[in-house]
Amino acid sequence: MVAAAAAARGIFCAGVVQTEKGIGGWEWSGDFCERTRSKSKMANSRYEYVKSFEVEDEVFMPNLIVVRIDGRDFQRWYLIRFSQVHEFEKPNDERALNLMNSCAVAMLEEYPDIVFSYGYSDEYSFVFKKTTKFYQRRASKILSLTASFFTSMYVTKWKEFFPQEKLRYAPSFHSRVISCASIEVLQTYLAWRQNDCHTNNQYSTCLWMLIKSGKTEKEAEEILKGTQKQDKNELLFQQFGINYKNLPELFRRGSCVFKTEVEDIVKYHEDGTPVKRLRRKPRIVHSENIAGRNFWSEHPCLLKELGCFEENVSKIKPDYVRSFLFENKLMPCAWIVIRIDGCHFHRFSEVHEFEKPNDEKALNLMNSCAVAVLEEFQDITFAYGVSDEYSFVLKKGSPFFQRRARFALSFQYNFLQFQHFHYNLCSEIVSVIVSFFTSMYVLKWKEFFPQNDLKYPPSFDGRAVCYPSSDIIRDYLSWRQVDCHINNQYNTCFWMLVKSGKSKSEAQGCLKGTQAPEKNELLLQKFSINYNKLPVMFRQGSSIFRIETGKTTTFENGEKLQNEVIVSHCNIIEQSFWRTHPNILDKEPPIT
Ligand SMILES: Nc1nc2c(ncn2[C@@H]2O[C@H](COP(=O)(O)OP(=O)(O)OP(=O)(O)O)[C@@H](O)[C@H]2O)c(=O)[nH]1
Numbered sequence: 001m002v003a004a005a006a007a008a009r010g011i012f013c014a015g016v017v018q019t020e021k022g023i024g025g026w027e028w029s030g031d032f033c034e035r036t037r038s039k040s041k042m043a044n045s046r047y048e049y050v051k052s053f054e055v056e057d058e059v060f061m062p063n064l065i066v067v068r069i070d071g072r073d074f075q076r077w078y079l080i081r082f083s084q085v086h087e088f089e090k091p092n093d094e095r096a097l098n099l100m101n102s103c104a105v106a107m108l109e110e111y112p113d114i115v116f117s118y119g120y121s122d123e124y125s126f127v128f129k130k131t132t133k134f135y136q137r138r139a140s141k142i143l144s145l146t147a148s149f150f151t152s153m154y155v156t157k158w159k160e161f162f163p164q165e166k167l168r169y170a171p172s173f174h175s176r177v178i179s180c181a182s183i184e185v186l187q188t189y190l191a192w193r194q195n196d197c198h199t200n201n202q203y204s205t206c207l208w209m210l211i212k213s214g215k216t217e218k219e220a221e222e223i224l225k226g227t228q229k230q231d232k233n234e235l236l237f238q239q240f241g242i243n244y245k246n247l248p249e250l251f252r253r254g255s256c257v258f259k260t261e262v263e264d265i266v267k268y269h270e271d272g273t274p275v276k277r278l279r280r281k282p283r284i285v286h287s288e289n290i291a292g293r294n295f296w297s298e299h300p301c302l303l304k305e306l307g308c309f310e311e312n313v314s315k316i317k318p319d320y321v322r323s324f325l326f327e328n329k330l331m332p333c334a335w336i337v338i339r340i341d342g343c344h345f346h347r348f349s350e351v352h353e354f355e356k357p358n359d360e361k362a363l364n365l366m367n368s369c370a371v372a373v374l375e376e377f378q379d380i381t382f383a384y385g386v387s388d389e390y391s392f393v394l395k396k397g398s399p400f401f402q403r404r405a406r407f408a409l410s411f412q413y414n415f416l417q418f419q420h421f422h423y424n425l426c427s428e429i430v431s432v433i434v435s436f437f438t439s440m441y442v443l444k445w446k447e448f449f450p451q452n453d454l455k456y457p458p459s460f461d462g463r464a465v466c467y468p469s470s471d472i473i474r475d476y477l478s479w480r481q482v483d484c485h486i487n488n489q490y491n492t493c494f495w496m497l498v499k500s501g502k503s504k505s506e507a508q509g510c511l512k513g514t515q516a517p518e519k520n521e522l523l524l525q526k527f528s529i530n531y532n533k534l535p536v537m538f539r540q541g542s543s544i545f546r547i548e549t550g551k552t553t554t555f556e557n558g559e560k561l562q563n564e565v566i567v568s569h570c571n572i573i574e575q576s577f578w579r580t581h582p583n584i585l586d587k588e589p590p591i592t
């Protein structure tokens with residue numbers, strides 16, 4: 001396969017690979033209204049074999065699916081804390097918690113398969129109904145979409161909860177799937193999370209009271225070392241006159257959101273009497289024991305969609321907790337691609353009136369978000385984007401800690417630029433990239449569409465695929481560029497025909513079975529369009545990578561060449577591109 005691909009590269013001309021079969025050796029696999037609306041979606045080219053590296057990650061029945069999202073760097077003290085930068089009140093900021101709750105309500109409104117959720121601090125767990133078929137139960141799709149939609153809501157709703165406070169940088173969340181083999185396991189999971197809420201809240205209440213009373217953080221930590229629950233309650237009462245039980249339920253118990261039936265007035269009769277209907281609406285509840293039999297049995301919808309709790313949880317079994325902490329790892333020493341794709345962007349582009357078939361502003365917005373991703377994550381060496389998708393290539397894996405150490409030595413910009421992934425943790429990498437990208441998309445929207453409001457929050461899904469060699473990673477990228485070309489050529493013809501008065505099905509008929517040269521001919525003859533003169537971004541997609549600026553920065557222990565992230569619209573199938581930029585796939589950036 002690789003040899004075949006290399007042969008195709010050899011006969012590449014003027015930006016388009018021409019073979020007997022067409023562009024990039026692709027063969028037409030079907031005729032559809034718009035190419036990107038096709039059932040198979042991806043073009044059928046000789047590079048298509050790269051799809052065989054994708055692995056299935058279905059969460060099989062009867063496992064219950066829980067997705068937990070967690071704010072990235074909201075707390076970890078060694079990085080700039082999101083909560084500190086935005087001056088959250090200590091230990092609990094009611095506005096921040098209400099914002100989290102409001103996003104959780106939006107989640108339940110958007111995804112009917114989520115039947116229960118529980119959250120405190122910067123985390124939220126979403127429980128899907130036992131029969132869910134959401135995204136064919138594929139773990140990475142579910143976890144990425146959940147993190148993305150939540151992030152989108154968080155950024156969108158920020159102003160509502162923090163009217164005085166500007167978002168200083170893009171918040172993002174990581175997420176993971178916890179699969180619970182039975183309702184008993186789910187019950188333990190919920191008990192575990194609520195127990196954590198209680199323990200953390202009690203600890204941080206004591207800690208911050210001590211700090212506010214004049215102790216240093218270190219002194220306060222020392223005082224609390226080894227204390228039991230009862231000791232902490234005593235400390236609060238004796239020293240600060242605080243009865244822990246009287247603190248707000250929101251802080252002590254966390255919040256759950258689930259749907260209950262409420263009577264809604266839908267309209268009024270002529271005589272003024274209301275017409276009421278029962279509606280299922282998400283409700284926020286602060287229950288003392290969310291894993292208790294009593295609480296669960298009070299809510300028929302939870303019993304129906306998830307099952308009933310046989311007994312109360314007497315002890316949180318450590319073996320169960322181990323399973324909650326388990327995460328899938330990606331293959332070591334492989335190139336990793338994270339491909340993200342806009343969720344239902346066909347609708348999104350219609351609602352936001354994107355130009356057809358290509359909207360320059362929308363593509364530039366995607367590119368700008370991808371640049372931000374490369375600036376944030378040094379481990380990403382290359383990105384390629386087209387339409388509503390972006391592929392991010394992570395450097396062939398060296399161990400996470402080694403990388404951290406190396407970059408710590410050459411510390412050059414601000415801290416934010418030196419965040420790395422817990423290397424092989426699949427859900428961590430996928431969710432963080434998708435979430436950060438989404439955050440950027442919402443934040444940057446006005447910069448690219450100053451006249452148009454975002455009508456609803458966009459979301460993206462993502463997946464990770466490992467490729468063992470740089471030849472194959474190049475074939476992967478070639479596959480995406482061939483796809484870009486095929487879609488663009490088809491869509492350009494299709495929309496020109498439609499704009500000239502043909503119906504969509506007539507346009508489809510005209511293009512049925514046509515090959516690349518015929519489409520170019522059609523554009524030239526009928527519309528005087530030279531396909532190769534169309535904007536290069538539409539024809540070749542966008543590639544993003546770092547180049548050296550030629551400048552250096554001096555540190556105590558040496559010098560480092562500066563680099564910058566650039567967007568380029570070039571042919572990445574050709575050998576010449578990779579020869580000109582050997583750093584991207586072949587060697588690590590030089591550090592002296
Ligand atoms: N008009 C216009 N539409 C675009 C543009 N970029 C992306 N789109 C739309 O986004 C869609 C992207 O294709 P897909 O990702 O396959 O479809 P989707 O609707 O996002 O569906 P899922 O990805 O399965 O959720 C295209 O079919 C277009 O309808 C653009 O620049 N202009």
Ligand SMILES: [Mg+2]
Pocket residue numbers: 341342343344345346388
């Ligand atoms: Mg899409």
Ligand SMILES: [Mg+2]
Pocket residue numbers: 341342387388389
């Ligand atoms: Mg797409």
